[in-house]
Amino acid sequence: MATVTLNDVRKRFGTTQVIHGVDIDIAEGEFIVIVGPSGCGKSTLLRMVAGLETVTEGEVRINGERVNDKEPMDRDIAMVFQNYALYPHMSVFDNMAYGLKIAKTPRTEIAERVQVAAKLLQLEPYLQRKPRELSGGQRQRVAMGRAIVRKPAVFLFDEPLSNLDAKLRVQMRLEIKQLQRELGVTALYVTHDQVEAMTLADRMVVMNAGRADQIGAPLDVYAHPQTEFVAGFIGSPPTNFLDAAVLGGQGARLGIRPEHVHPGPAGSGRITARVLDAEALGAETLIHTRLPSGELLTVRQNGTTGCPGEGEEIGLDWADADEMRFGPDGRRI
Amino acid sequence: MSRSPRSGMVENRGLGLWLTHAGLILGVAFIFFPIWLAFVASTVSQPEIVHPPMPLVPGDQFFENYRKALVAGVNAPVALMLLNSGVMAIGIAVGKIIISLLSAFAIVYFRFPFRRVFFWLIFLTLMLPVEVRIVPTYEVVAGFGMLNSYSGLILPLIASATATFLFRQFFMTVPDELAEAARVDGARPMQFFWDILLPMSRTNIAALFVILFIYGWNQYLWPLLITTDPSMNTIVMGIKQMFPSGDDIADWPVIMATSILAMLPPVVVVIGMQRLFIRGLVESEK
Ligand SMILES: Nc1ncnc2c1ncn2[C@@H]1O[C@H](COP(=O)(O)OP(=O)(O)OP(=O)(O)O)[C@@H](O)[C@H]1O
Numbered sequence: 001m002a003t004v005t006l007n008d009v010r011k012r013f014g015t016t017q018v019i020h021g022v023d024i025d026i027a028e029g030e031f032i033v034i035v036g037p038s039g040c041g042k043s044t045l046l047r048m049v050a051g052l053e054t055v056t057e058g059e060v061r062i063n064g065e066r067v068n069d070k071e072p073m074d075r076d077i078a079m080v081f082q083n084y085a086l087y088p089h090m091s092v093f094d095n096m097a098y099g100l101k102i103a104k105t106p107r108t109e110i111a112e113r114v115q116v117a118a119k120l121l122q123l124e125p126y127l128q129r130k131p132r133e134l135s136g137g138q139r140q141r142v143a144m145g146r147a148i149v150r151k152p153a154v155f156l157f158d159e160p161l162s163n164l165d166a167k168l169r170v171q172m173r174l175e176i177k178q179l180q181r182e183l184g185v186t187a188l189y190v191t192h193d194q195v196e197a198m199t200l201a202d203r204m205v206v207m208n209a210g211r212a213d214q215i216g217a218p219l220d221v222y223a224h225p226q227t228e229f230v231a232g233f234i235g236s237p238p239t240n241f242l243d244a245a246v247l248g249g250q251g252a253r254l255g256i257r258p259e260h261v262h263p264g265p266a267g268s269g270r271i272t273a274r275v276l277d278a279e280a281l282g283a284e285t286l287i288h289t290r291l292p293s294g295e296l297l298t299v300r301q302n303g304t305t306g307c308p309g310e311g312e313e314i315g316l317d318w319a320d321a322d323e324m325r326f327g328p329d330g331r332r333i
Numbered sequence: 334m335s336r337s338p339r340s341g342m343v344e345n346r347g348l349g350l351w352l353t354h355a356g357l358i359l360g361v362a363f364i365f366f367p368i369w370l371a372f373v374a375s376t377v378s379q380p381e382i383v384h385p386p387m388p389l390v391p392g393d394q395f396f397e398n399y400r401k402a403l404v405a406g407v408n409a410p411v412a413l414m415l416l417n418s419g420v421m422a423i424g425i426a427v428g429k430i431i432i433s434l435l436s437a438f439a440i441v442y443f444r445f446p447f448r449r450v451f452f453w454l455i456f457l458t459l460m461l462p463v464e465v466r467i468v469p470t471y472e473v474v475a476g477f478g479m480l481n482s483y484s485g486l487i488l489p490l491i492a493s494a495t496a497t498f499l500f501r502q503f504f505m506t507v508p509d510e511l512a513e514a515a516r517v518d519g520a521r522p523m524q525f526f527w528d529i530l531l532p533m534s535r536t537n538i539a540a541l542f543v544i545l546f547i548y549g550w551n552q553y554l555w556p557l558l559i560t561t562d563p564s565m566n567t568i569v570m571g572i573k574q575m576f577p578s579g580d581d582i583a584d585w586p587v588i589m590a591t592s593i594l595a596m597l598p599p600v601v602v603v604i605g606m607q608r609l610f611i612r613g614l615v616e617s618e619k
């Protein structure tokens with residue numbers, strides 16, 4: 001268990017700046033998820049914590065100690081890679097034991113630790129198999145096992161579930177969460193999947209083009225996005241954005257989540273819109289509309305509520321409290 | 334798909350199969366015939382060879398001829414030449430593999446000054462086979478006093494751009510994450526090389542060993558140049574030296590026995606390594 005602190009961390013590859021100063025304070029045993037679109041620098045940030053990438057500027061501290069110049073093995077971390085990176089010619093047992101062997105751990109202790117990890121991950125029947133003789137989910141577990149046996153202070157995950165099918169992903173997600181809780185190890189988890197982020201995180205870090213736009217508990221981030229980017233990235237279907245000038249009030253842009261918009265008869269509410277299409281998904285219905293200004297707006301309503309037909313005009317209303325207004329720089333007002 | 338076994342399709346395929354086999358057998362016979370002649374010649378007596386027609390079935394002198402070749406030979410006993418060839422071929426193959434593994438490892442996994450320069454230097458040596466640089470190489474080897482020695486036979490032939498390239502290509506297909514995982518596990522570069530890269534390359538190593546062993550075994554010009562002492566002769570040049578010069582009478586059965594013996598080690602290596610090679614191919618996965 002350990003704390004991890006990033007102090008104004010920056011990264012340049014040659015002349016291109018990829019990370020523009022990130023500050024994060026991670027408490028002991030906390031599960032932090034870094035989420036953001038492709039190319040925003042999530043992996044780069046994680047790899048700087050791992051020590052696989054040099055830190056251009058700023059400081060990475062693990063347990064208060066500056067680790068910028070330390071080799072990965074001396075940082076007391078373990079990492080799970082997206083493609084698992086299992087050693088193909090070694091058995092599952094040897095894959096998990098390799099790090100311990102290098103650390104010259106006594107043989108009996110290695111066997112014991114691997115057994116414990118294998119039991120935890122239900123890998124006992126497969127210890128003598130080679131990675132290619134395992135299913136994707138089992139390989140994923142071996143990669144986890146390799147991280148666990150080392151008893152690291154920090155787990156680092158780089159999109160560990162993205163190679164699995166949807167169902168397995170849900171199952172493994174739960175397992176990872178449970179495991180992390182059981183072991184109490186601080187975890188830093190990178191994903192571009194907001195569902196993973198919402199369900200796993202104690203706190204999540206929403207990254208946007210090399211900056212941490214917002215750091216906070218998932219529901220808090222969802223309810224109170226600090227920037228237009230966060231409001232648009234977190235939530236599905238995404239937040240509607242309107243030109244604030246059309247409706248009056250301050251700010252440049254107005255964001256309103258689909259579930260906060262209530263449809264009514266034409267002429268009622270704040271604004272009138274024409275229905276383009278209605279998607280009935282069973283539990284909920286998504287109504288796509290076009291405003292007189294030409295902007296599109298999606299409404300999300302309960303699946304049992306009657307839904308207007310295509311081309312019909314409806315009135316849209318929402319509570320003042322649900323409005324999110326953003327300045328011209330994208331920051332929340 | 335179900336089809337009656339007597340349908341035309343199957344019969345056609347049957348016929349095609351026979352034709353294919355007949356063609357292949359003919360091809361094998363064509364290639365194999367000279368070798369068969371050599372074998373027959375190595376089992377008969379000298380008078381039987383020189384009197385036409387040439388015998389086509391083995392005679393009764395097998396043990397006599399081969400014993401004579403192995404222990405006496407013409408200039409040097411064939412057993413000794415086989416040993417020399419074996420040492421040279423294995424030395425070249427193993428040396429080339431070690432050198433090229435290490436240089437490919439350096440080029441792929443390390444960033445050092447003038448990396449590209451070194452890469453292109455290695456590349457350039459492709460254009461300088463032994464025959465081209467034979468005079469300066471001879472100078473150097475003679476200067477080091479390595480004439481008539483195993484090191485003189487082996488060392489100048491060891492540097493290998495081809496093998497370096499092959500390993501470089503292979504290393505580049507190994508995912509970076511594997512090296513990173515090893516780094517996180519605490520492996521030092523050479524530990525990564527030994528524990529992970531080397532075992533993963535075993536298929537390539539086996540294939541290369543076969544090729545390089547035969548390359549080394551078949552070296553002719555270089556051994557001819559630097560071995561003057563018959564006890565250092567290799568088998569391939571030894572055969573040539575058995576040929577009569579001037580009015581000498583050639584002992585053809587012994588020469589033929591020597592040729593057959595010279596063919597055996599490469600065959601053994603190919604067959605022996607083939608099993609390992611194919612097993613490696615079937616098992617290998619990145
Ligand atoms: N070695 C490198 N050299 C130069 N640029 C790099 C290098 N590695 C990454 N980048 C750049 O840094 C940016 C961030 O890359 P990174 O891999 O961190 O993205 P990511 O958020 O993990 O994306 P994804 O979700 O697709 O994995 C990208 O624009 C990428 O092109």
Ligand SMILES: [Mg+2]
Pocket residue numbers: 042043044
């Ligand atoms: Mg990434």
